[in-house]
Amino acid sequence: MTYTITDITELIRHHLVLSVDNDAIADSNLAQLMSEIERMITSPHRDEPIYWTACENCGAWVSSELFGPEGAGECDDGGFRCTSCRFGEED
Secondary structure: OOOOHHHHHHHHHHHHHHOOOOHHHHHHHHHHHHHHHHOOOOOOOOOOOOOEEEOOOOOOEEEHHHOOOOOOOEOOOOOEOOHHHHHHOOO
16 A cells, blocks of 8 residues: 555654644654654765855855865855856856
8 A cells, every 4th residue: 555645644643743642742753753764865965964055145045965076166265156156257
């Protein structure tokens, strides 16, 4: 039998949230579930912390997952410029 995400969500809600006596236990159940699900992520960078940074020129926000392997986009002073701002000046 195949379950949809909605079906699974309802099962989680019933078994981990509604079936317990207080919110602290429900929160603990959900935290444990999220931890287990996080271990299933297949992203190659899952062991590295993800952070967000803003472009110093235009303010666009970029996830560290999008940085190149040699730190593409990072400036010598430790700041960051997005691709549009870095290469837009060459036009």
